[in-house]
Amino acid sequence: MKILVDFDKCNSNAVCQAAAPEVFEVREDNFLYILDENPSEALRAKVEAAVRACPTHAIRVED
Numbered sequence: 001m002k003i004l005v006d007f008d009k010c011n012s013n014a015v016c017q018a019a020a021p022e023v024f025e026v027r028e029d030n031f032l033y034i035l036d037e038n039p040s041e042a043l044r045a046k047v048e049a050a051v052r053a054c055p056t057h058a059i060r061v062e063d
């Protein structure tokens with residue numbers, strides 16, 4: 001799967017990081033970094049939880 005984030009929508013609240021810290025990280029510069037753009041299937045449930053939890057609907061997953 002491929003992680004796509006619309007950074008214009010992201011407001012760096014780190015909700016996705018709480019759901020999937022292996023994939024998303026908001027750093028001290030207040031920007032979101034994608035740690036793994038092509039995470040393994042083992043992380044799918046966490047990634048989907050992050051997609052659902054993102055309050056600005058900024059995250060998309062492509063297969």
Ligand code: SF4
Nearest residue numbers: 010011013014016054
């Ligand atoms: S949950 Fe959404 S708005 Fe918040 S940091 Fe992640 S991508 Fe950005």
